[in-house]
Amino acid sequence: MxxxxxxxxxxxxxxxxxxxxxxxxxxxxxxxxxxxxxxxxxxxxxxxxxxxxxxxxxxxxxxxxxxxxxxxxxxxxxxxxxxxxxxxxxxxxxxxxxxxxxxxxxxxxxxxxxxxxxxxxxxxxxxxxxxxxxxxxxxxxxxxxxxxxxxxxxxxxxxxxxxxxxxxxxxxxxxxxxxxxxxxxxxxYQPTEKKTQIGLRDVLRKYREVAQDRRFLLFTIGGILILGIEFQRTNVISVHMANEFVATNFFGTAMDGVKALSLMTAINTLMVIFFSVPVGQWLNRFTSTGILYVGFLLFGAGYALNAVAVHLPLIIGATILLTIGELIYTPKRQAIMAQMMDYEKRGSYLAFNGIIFQLGKVVAAMTLMFSHLVSTMVVGLSIFGLAIAGSFFTYVALRKE
The missing domain is CATH 1.20.1250.20 (MFS general substrate transporter like domains)
Known part of the structure; x- marks a missing residue:
């Protein structure tokens, strides 16, 4: 292919x-x-x-x-x-x-x-x-x-x-x-504008037009919330594993929380490497957006479980779950986003979408700030709540007017 x-x-x-x-x-x-x-x-x-x-x-x-x-x-x-x-x-x-x-x-x-x-x-x-x-x-x-x-x-x-x-x-x-x-x-792409407009005022005008696209703005907010889940790995989850993980032996290797986090990352990376392409081919069968929300919820559920898990088997299972969700939602969301963009403003739309990475880190940092005030169960539910909220904003953005 x-x-x-x-x-x-x-x-x-x-x-x-x-x-x-x-x-x-x-x-x-x-x-x-x-x-x-x-x-x-x-x-x-x-x-x-x-x-x-x-x-x-x-x-x-x-x-x-x-x-x-x-x-x-x-x-x-x-x-x-x-x-x-x-x-x-x-x-x-x-x-x-x-x-x-x-x-x-x-x-x-x-x-x-x-x-x-x-x-x-x-x-x-x-x-x-x-x-x-x-x-x-x-x-x-x-x-x-x-x-x-x-x-x-x-x-x-x-x-x-x-x-x-x-x-x-x-x-x-x-x-x-x-x-x-x-x-x-x-x-x-051959630009249709005859006048070269590269000043700061022109840049701000273009992005104001993008921000006024209500559907794309809601879609971007949904993306921020979902990325806020992914960045929990280096925030709440890393702290949780370092402090709460029950040390164990894994195939002759003594495992502490930091090593468990490394194993989680390795499993995620290897699954992405081996399954991205076949999952991408499988996703071509789905024309509706329903599969996107399945990916979001699996992704959120996996990270939520890792935020409360203290035993290695549950961490491994949760990592497999979140990676399946990641493999489903990542290419599907990008493909849907491509259909939403104005042809003459694609560069601006894509750059505007880039804020999801920066603001996603902010969401993760805010979660870390309040995590010590509540139980790990509340933190886990909050992470899954981000998946639900991200799905909701995306659904509102994509529903038929």
Whole structure:
């Protein structure tokens, strides 16, 4: 079925896989570099600034891709990124060591990645169909998880001792990405606006129009609540397991709460890797949105159980349950979202949807704030309540007027 996808989709999936393999060898560990060079306090500020700047770049990039088209923005962004990454090699070479320059260049890379992302996502929507979108998103979801697993495993071993070599690999891959994008990716969107509108007022106007789309706004709120569940893993659930887990022996290995959390993550990742594509093909059979709510509720139930579980068998069972829900809802929600977007504002719609990740983290943080005031059962019910609320907002957004 992969061969039936548009050539742009095939190329972007391959490019994204290779790019994430190499980039995840470096950037998930970059806080270690900052801490060694600047100290822990400053490192935290640098990471926060990078996240904020990248998010704002994505917002602006969503507008720019609707003004200039997809390919032009991607080629310009990849060109700037390549120059910045060459600079990163230079400032980490045996002849020159400049941590401040390294940070500035990483910031430039984050900005260009933020600018490129909405164009890349909008291009996938442009050339996909209602029939193959669930499969396409299952493929991108699968490649993301596999590439992260490979990249972070290698990076964990090589980052501190072979940073220079990893940066060289990043540059070589960026050259390949730039060439493929320039030579083989075709333009999929020709802007209809004759006047170039790239000022702050134009950006705010475009996003105000998106926010006034009541159905999409409700759909986004539903997404925020569902993502608020996923981020519980690194908030409430991690604290719960560290403090409450009943130590046990698992195939000869002494298991504490932290190891149980790692096992939970490993099970989730491996299930996504092995089952994303077949589940994506299976989802193509469903034309109604009912299966989406099934995914939401299974996802919420699994996380709710993990928020109260203290024994390993229940944690494993709950993790399998939440992963089944994740495999169902993730590609289905993306496919439905693609149908809701105005063709001439797809970049802005996709960038607007990007806030679900940031606000989802806020929801998870708020849950952690009140968790010590109530019982674990109340916390678990609250997490499942997020799944119900997310399903409700999504249902209201999708119901027939």
């Amino acid at each position: 992969f061969q039936s996808l548009h050539p742009n989709i095939q190329l972007r999936i391959v490019i994204q896989f290779l790019s994430k393999v190499v980039s995840s060898m470096i950037f998930p560990f970059i806080a270690i570099y900052y801490t060694e060079k600047f100290g822990a306090s400053i490192a935290g500020v640098l990471v926060l600034v990078n996240v904020i700047v990248s998010f704002l770049a994505g917002i602006y990039g969503g507008h720019l891709t609707d003004v200039f088209g997809r390919k032009k923005l991607m080629v310009i962004g990849e060109s700037i990124k390549l120059v910045a990454q060459v600079g990163m090699v230079i400032v980490n070479s045996p002849w020159l060591q400049s941590p401040i320059s390294m940070y500035v260049l990483i910031l430039v890379t984050s900005i260009t990645s933020g600018l490129i992302a909405p164009a890349s996502e909008a291009m996938l929507v442009d050339v996909s169909t209602e029939e193959n979108r669930s499969f396409m998103y299952s493929m991108t979801y699968w490649t993301t998880n596999v590439s992260l697993l490979i990249g972070m495993t290698i990076g964990g071993w090589l980052f501190q001792s072979h940073l220079m070599e990893l940066l060289l690999a990043l540059v070589l891959l960026s050259i390949v990405t730039w060439f493929i994008t320039w030579r083989f990716i075709s333009e999929t």
